[in-house]
Every structure is written in structure tokens, then in C-alpha cells.
Amino acid sequence: MFKKVLVAEDLDSISIAVIQILEDLKVNSIDHVKYCDDGLLKIKKALSDNEPYDLLITDLSFKSDHRKNQLTSGEDLVEAINKVQPQLKKIVFSIEDKSYRIKSLFNDLGISAYVSKGRNSMEELRKAIEGTYRNEERILSSDLSFSFNDKSLIEIESYDISILSLLAKGYILEHISNEFKAMSITPNGTSSIEKRINKLKIYFKANNNVHLIAIAKDFGLV
Amino acid sequence: MFKKVLVAEDLDSISIAVIQILEDLKVNSIDHVKYCDDGLLKIKKALSDNEPYDLLITDLSFKSDHRKNQLTSGEDLVEAINKVQPQLKKIVFSIEDKSYRIKSLFNDLGISAYVSKGRNSMEELRKAIEGTYRNEERILSSDLSFSFNDKSLIEIESYDISILSLLAKGYILEHISNEFKAMSITPNGTSSIEKRINKLKIYFKANNNVHLIAIAKDFGLV
DNA sequence: CATTTCCTTACGGTAAACCGTAACAGGACT
């Protein structure tokens, strides 16, 4: 079994249970951080001490509070860790259940398992830890049943997200166009942007921009 | 200390910690349900057996799954319980931190304490349970620092929420007006609705309707 | 009863969204 595991989870109510599982699995060294920044520090310290971690279990969303943090999400944390210890095994344990976001965790961040917090998630988490130890890949808790081949949501790319974010900030088409020109994102004509928004509206079955943003918020895209 | 406590919480990762706290506090009888409907059944059963619960600890949001449920949220559950056992003490333990929604829990549902899930929430929960046992009222975990007297968000009333919900569904002004007429909600002239939306835009510093809905979504108003 | 005040509704002009069409440019293929 894993020797040294780091848990990044802000809610104490949840970290208690996660740590309990790790103890049940006879993990010797278990560390726990409540902030992403602290997580990166622990990883770096362990590396320089020549006692690196061999597993990370992290949440995705962390509450913001008085403390100023560089890394504000599990994605940020994993991305930063990948720069210093890319081979570290990573399990994400979060409430998020949107296939769009989860897929990118596997594809872009190279995590080995995703466990969705739910009514039977402790068992799922245990299985994910054991599976990861056996070098299994792309482990998904069983209440999530989407396929990695299904193209539906993967087609929404960062260009669309950019448009949606600016719309959600109250920008009008012309300002989005200007913003894109300034950031040299193409296409950036008002007409092209308009057309792209139209596609999104068809895709999400939205009546108008207001509706579209409401849906995008529900999907967690912005 | 309380003799018989019911915990309504869908995430097993969290219920484990809550139950642990109750055990530490020497509560004899602890029951746990993962669905609101089950919670109401337990309450009713206990009543008819003449062994009623004396405390409920509930989450607000419950994941939906294959099971069909009448009660889908903690609010629903408390409302239903208030009809059969209004004097039951109720503590809400949730991640929600919007003062607008929390205030209505105290004012409309008569809960005794609200604890926000956070980095030190187990200690807060323990204090809330002990305070409730000593008949304290309106207990609020310390990371939430809004005042009950502050009028800011309480002014947003159900009329505004209705408008925002319909906007979020992609309705244009005229359709909202028709809908309001059909449901005999007044005022329902397009102009009045428009004015009210305008007030909301000023209040939330929104540039336009799209921006407004994005903000409303962030505040959890819709 | 008259007046004030507040709320609701109506109206009109401008800005932006919405939607179809077409011009234009670059790349691929013959």
C-alpha cells in the first residue's frame, strides 16, 4: 500500500472520514492540509527531504477566507504539483459531477481516479485508492456513468468559455470583440462571436443570452 | 444532553464525522438518513411510537439520483417536520453561506442554529449542539458574521426572485408580464417589471440582464 | 373634500441583441 499520502481538503467534516479510510488501509504517513498553497509547500518540502509523497487526494473547490492564496482550487494545485513532481499519483475527491470538467482532469492534469462525493463515496474512494495502487488508470466512481468517448461536452472549448465568462461579466458584443483583439484571440469580429454564441444557444437550447448564462452557470462552465 | 437525534445528510463522508461528534457528546440514540423522505418517515414513526426525537441535524442540499423523492432539500424536510412536530429543535449544517437564505431559515423555519461547513466546523457544530441544548436561539457559526438587523439582503423578496427565475429561464419581459397575470402576481405591467429589474441591476451593480442573472446565480438566489 | 404622495402603467427614443444573407479570404483539391 501507499506509504505517504497527502490529503488536501478544506472541510474538516470530510477530511476526518478520508483520513480514517487511509488509516484503515494501513498508510503509515498521512498529512492533511486545508489550503492548496500549503499542499504545494508540503510536496516541495518532502521532495527536497528525499521523502516524497506517493499519493495525493484532493478536493476541487476550496472556500476562500481571510487568507490570501496563490492556488485557489484543486486544479491549480495539481497543475502546480505537475511541475515539480509529475509522476505523483493523484486522486480527485469532489462533489463536481459535470463530465466536461471531470474529463479535463484526466486529459489535461493526468489524475488517476475521480471519486464523486455521494451517498456511498467512502467505499468508492477506498476502491479508487486500491486501484490506483495497482496502477489502474481512469478510475471513475460508479455513480458517474458518462463515457470518455462521448463527444457531447468535450466540444465546448476554452474559446467558448471565454465568451461565456465575458458575457457573464455584463460585456456587450462589441466589448467582447475589443477584449479579444487586445488579447489576440481569434476570431474576434462581433459577427463571428455572435455566431458562436448562437451555436451555444442551439446546443444548450437557450432562448437568449440571459438564458444561456443561467444554463452555463448551472453547468459550472463559468 | 439530547437523548435521541436524527441526522439527515446525503454525503457519507460528512455524516461519519457528525455521528462521531454526537457519540462524543454521549447521545444514546443516533439515527442517520441519506434522503429527506426517509427523515420525515423516521420522525413520524418515532412520534407514533411515543419515542420522539429531540434534535434534528440536517443538510440543505441533497443530491438527486435514481430514487424519486417528495422532499428534495433540507428546507422541504424542516417544513414538513414543522407540521407534525413543530417543537423539535433543528440545527442546519450546510455549505451555504448566503445571508439571504440563512436568515429565512431562522425566520421562516424556526431553526435554532446554523453551522456553515468549513475548515473548523466540527468544533462549531459541537458548540451549536450544546447551545441548542441550553435553549439558546439563533446560534450562528463564527465564520458567518452578518447581522440579523442588517437589512441589505432581506429586502430582496419573493417577487424579485420570481422575476429573476423567469429571466433565467429565458423569458422576455412581455412573457414575464403574461406569466404574472396568469398567476395573479402584481404588479405585472411590463413597465413595472422593467423598473424592478432596474432596481435589482443598481443594487447588484449589474450592467445588463445577462450580468444580473450571472450575479443572481452566484448569490444562489435562483 | 382637496392635496400630496406613492405605485403602477404607458409611451417613445436609443442601444443592443437577434437573425438571415452575402462578401471576402485562405486552404485544399483537381
Added chain:
DNA sequence: AGTCCTGTTACGGTTTACCGTAAGGAAATG
């Protein structure tokens, strides 16, 4: 080179949002 195809941009007309102003009505005030 010529054509097709595709993606980008431009344009114009209609609808809706946006915003100020004013008319009408009901309740409150004196």
C-alpha cells in the same frame, strides 16, 4: 490557375432591452 469549401467578417432589418418621462389611480394626509 481555377473551383470548391470553410471560416471570418460585414451589413441590414426586426425584436427586445434599456432608460427617461409622464399619465393615471389609489391610498394617505391634512
